[in-house]
Amino acid sequence: MPDVFSGILGQPKVRDFLRSVVAHGRIGQSYLFTGPAGSNKTLAAYALAQAVICEDGVCGTCDACKRVSRRKHPDVRYFEPEGAGGYLVEQIREIVGDVGLAPIQASSKVYIIDRVDLLGVQAANAFLKTLEEPPANVVFILLGRTQASVLPTIVSRCQVVPFRHIPQSEACGIVCQNSGATPLQAAVAIQACSGSISKAIEFVRSTERFSFRLRVMQVMESLELADDLDVLEFAAELIERAQAPLDLVRKTQEEELAASAEFMAQSAIRQVEARNKRALSAKSAESLRQITAIMRSWLRDVLVVCSMRPELVINQDMAEGIGNAASKTSAPQVVRALSALDETDEAFRYNVSPETCIDVLLYQIREELYGSHSARAAAI
Ligand SMILES: [Zn+2]
Known part of the structure; x- marks a missing residue:
């Protein structure tokens, strides 16, 4: 039966893992999703955020779920590096300050922090204490290209969820299946979107x-x-x-x-x-x-x-x-x-x-x- 995790295409192991975590009510507080660009990490992060925020059994259809999937929920915040070389220390301070505030609409909050491989030592230090002991209603989902590229002090405080590289031929098949595109259109779209399957599906549509x-x-x-x-x-x-x-x-x-x-x-x-x-x-x-x-x-x-x-x-x-x-x-x-x-x-x-x-x-x-x-x- 389709659920909020069905959309994590090309990553069956990740899908099974997240389903089982949610089914057993054992959502942790800090995850690190690692995998190459185009491996569907961001989509998976928002699906997990739905599981955290939804008060109706991860329904995927309630107002809160819809807001999360449209990336409009005020309690699901997304961050990416704003500095030329990576995260700015001020940015991390803003996140740390925000973590202490009460949620606006839901009873929990989710922070999706992209490209933590671009989190330098100084910015990471500003973040460690919060990552180690977050308030009970906060979940961090960090995204990075490879585990090796993320500072060990960050990795050791997270549960690491590895995403696989999706081979080109399989990526094409997934885009065709999910968009009705021809194999040629799918291949063209994947290239135009630097390998991202979810963006390629939007592109062909x-x-x-x-x-x-x-x-x-x-x-x-x-x-x-x-x-x-x-x-x-x-x-x-x-x-x-x-x-x-x-x-x-x-x-x-x-x-x-x-x-x-x-x-x-x-x-x-x-x-x-x-x-x-x-x-x-x-x-x-x-x-x-x-x-x-x-x-x-x-x-x-x-x-x-x-x-x-x-x-x-x-x-x-x-x-x-x-x-x-x-x-x-x-x-x-x-x-x-x-x-x-x-x-x-x-x-x-x-x-x-x-x-x-x-x-x-x-x-x-x-x-x-x-x-x-x-x-x-x-x-x-
Ligand atoms: Zn819901």
């Missing part, structure tokens, strides 16, 4: 995301003949389209705040505003990373064609443009273009303006792939 992917790939195809002004225009267009869904998020935030503002103290309103702002910038970084993920997927395909393995192309609907690019460049050049993408992802973390990042990136990719003596120069 959205025609708008699919047309965005198409446009990013068309831009990549056009780079060879693009002049500097074209590149600037491409960058502006991609950013505008990537950020379009944010307007909706901003509007929803404003409406929700307006609806509850008259019952809230000024200080609480400021807190919600600050949290909304952070949520918005996290969403913005995510949408920018989608541009680079799609570019990476396209370049990867160019690379396999350069390496004489065209049968490994994933974006088969774009095979013609990919083959054309491969005929004009070489594997080492594509590898250099790929590393430019990694640098850009890094730059997003440092709050460099997205326009600048994408401009520079497109110039770099053009130069790496086609050099300065490209057909563009010959055409002039």
Whole structure:
């Protein structure tokens, strides 16, 4: 029978473990979920949060359960690093201060703390005492890439739940099953979402995301003949389209705040505003990373064609443009273009303006792939 844990796709052991913990009423207070990006840790964390918050036997359908799964419950808080290099000590102090406060709607509170592998020694020290002796109504779910990358002082205070890497072919099958997508669409979506199955399922359901992917790939195809002004225009267009869904998020935030503002103290309103702002910038970084993920997927395909393995192309609907690019460049050049993408992802973390990042990136990719003596120069 489907339950709140059914959605943790590709992780049967984790699913069984969480079900049994809940069935026996033995939910612990500090968990560390470890696993690579795309292994469904965040989804599992929210499912466990439902089990903590629901007062109706983990029903998945009551108002509280729905709020948790929509990530809107005030007693289920999600944190990710806000500093360029990881968590800021102030951020951890905010969490520690918040832990002592009473829940707002439920009788318990859940803190989902993502990327604890980016928790430095100083920030971790500010957190240890709280993690060791949390108030009785608080559950911590920490998420990290590998157990080895998390500070031992943190690991030793948590129950570690390992998530497996989901192989590409299995991930494709899961996305097809859960979205009705064709295997090709599923493979394309998984690449565009940097391997995340749950994001890939959302992606294939959205025609708008699919047309965005198409446009990013068309831009990549056009780079060879693009002049500097074209590149600037491409960058502006991609950013505008990537950020379009944010307007909706901003509007929803404003409406929700307006609806509850008259019952809230000024200080609480400021807190919600600050949290909304952070949520918005996290969403913005995510949408920018989608541009680079799609570019990476396209370049990867160019690379396999350069390496004489065209049968490994994933974006088969774009095979013609990919083959054309491969005929004009070489594997080492594509590898250099790929590393430019990694640098850009890094730059997003440092709050460099997205326009600048994408401009520079497109110039770099053009130069790496086609050099300065490209057909563009010959055409002039
Ligand atoms: Zn419920």
